[in-house]
Amino acid sequence: MNRSRDGGPRDGERDDLSARGEELRNMFNRARAFTEELLRENERLRFRVAGVEREMEQASGKTPSSVPDSVAQLTERVRALERERDDLLARFRQVEAMNRSVAARYEDIETQNNHLANLYVASYQLHATLNFSEVLDTVREILINLIxxxxxxxxxxxxxxxxxxxxxxxxxxxxxxxxxxxxxxxxxxxxxxxxxxxxxxxxxxxxxxxxxxxxxxxxxxxxxxxxxxxxxxxxxxxxxxxxxxxxxxxxxxxxxxxxxxxxxxxxxxxxxxxxxxxxxxxxxxxxxxx
Incomplete structure (x- = not known):
């Protein structure tokens, strides 16, 4: 690695290392944003399922004297709400499965990001000085804190x-x-x-x-x-x-x-x-x- 007169990395190398660190942060932020979007969709479906169930309860509790609809119309309405509920529940289960998959992938990406960040920091610190004692101390810190x-x-x-x-x-x-x-x-x-x-x-x-x-x-x-x-x-x-x-x-x-x-x-x-x-x-x- 080329060094400046004080023994540290040159400005161009610092920019390259900073760019790598920024790329890791962007990857982490994209994964977090995708997970948050799925969680919002999950919550929306929960509210929709609850609303459909309330409508079904209200429809089943009405009598012919309180509403002009016929019994057949009310029955059809209940069946339509049941179908919508079943569809929403199926979609909800799909989103839950996706959430579990994304959560596992998110955890894996986070672990990989941490690993890459640790390797990046360790590599940078090793080449940040030409003092033999300081390099030994850096190797010591890697052995203790990372391994x-x-x-x-x-x-x-x-x-x-x-x-x-x-x-x-x-x-x-x-x-x-x-x-x-x-x-x-x-x-x-x-x-x-x-x-x-x-x-x-x-x-x-x-x-x-x-x-x-x-x-x-x-x-x-x-x-x-x-x-x-x-x-x-x-x-x-x-x-x-x-x-x-x-x-x-x-x-x-x-x-x-x-x-x-x-x-x-x-x-x-x-x-x-x-x-x-x-x-x-x-x-x-x-x-x-x-």
């Missing part, structure tokens, strides 16, 4: 030793060491580029740093630069949901890119500072008398 992870760690792959260096740990205390040499199991699979998800989730008895519930490799192309290991989920979360796997895909690509870019930026800033200090020493004026 529902309670205990997890983020590791960086040391290219020289092949070890995993812990960059961040949440809810694990001292159970995750600073460095891990992956042996056989999910961590080694992740270092080799393979994701791992436990299904069904095992009973949480203890924490084994080598046996997480999920391992997501952070990849730049085919190169694995890091691993996200999830050890505990929130108590109310019994299994991984479809949105979780979409977020894992987001982490595997976007989080890897954001972390790698911010890491390079951090190193370049450090080297630039060291070089500037060296140049300052070289160009500093000599003390008087030397």
């Amino acid at each position: 529902g992870a309670e205990g997890f760690a983020i590791f960086w792959v040391d290219d020289r030793t092949g070890q995993l260096k812990r960059e961040l740990s949440q809810g694990m205390g001292a159970s995750v060491p600073e460095k891990i040499r992956p042996g056989k199991g999910p961590l080694l699979d992740a270092v080799e580029g393979q994701s791992y998800y436990a299904d069904p989730l095992p009973d949480p008895k203890g924490v084994d740093p080598a046996l997480p519930l999920a391992c997501i490799p952070l990849k730049i192309g085919t190169r694995v630069i890091g691993v996200v290991a999830i050890y505990h989920l929130l108590r109310q979360k019994e299994r991984f949901e479809p949105l979780d796997f979409e977020l894992f895909t987001l982490l595997a690509g976007h989080a890897a890119t954001a972390l790698f870019s911010s890491k390079l930026y951090q190193r370049s800033e450090k080297k630039l500072s060291e070089l500037q200090g060296f140049l300052d020493l070289l160009t500093a004026p000599s003390p008087p008398g030397t």
Whole structure:
């Protein structure tokens, strides 16, 4: 993603992200308007059915002495009202069925909108800064608030030793060491580029740093630069949901890119500072008398 000098997205990219958000809001508003229209039609039919039933009661309670109509005319009127009532009831049942279908579809669309909005916000936040610590915090927030992870760690792959260096740990205390040499199991699979998800989730008895519930490799192309290991989920979360796997895909690509870019930026800033200090020493004026 192209960035402005302050490390944030350019104006054109902000406009594109805003347009996507506006498109999601428009989709949501159209679905809500359609549902409200069906509810109004439902209410209108309810009133019409009630009116027809009242007319039938009034017609059946009249006698030949109170009205000029004949018994045959009154009978025909009652039958016509009954047919109209039956027709309205049939239409009412159709609208109720449509309401249930639309309500289910509306709920599904609302869930999808929320999922898209979450993915949009998470993706935007990942690329909103070049500060490595801030990117790590964004990944932490995604794991906690969107996936529902309670205990997890983020590791960086040391290219020289092949070890995993812990960059961040949440809810694990001292159970995750600073460095891990992956042996056989999910961590080694992740270092080799393979994701791992436990299904069904095992009973949480203890924490084994080598046996997480999920391992997501952070990849730049085919190169694995890091691993996200999830050890505990929130108590109310019994299994991984479809949105979780979409977020894992987001982490595997976007989080890897954001972390790698911010890491390079951090190193370049450090080297630039060291070089500037060296140049300052070289160009500093000599003390008087030397």
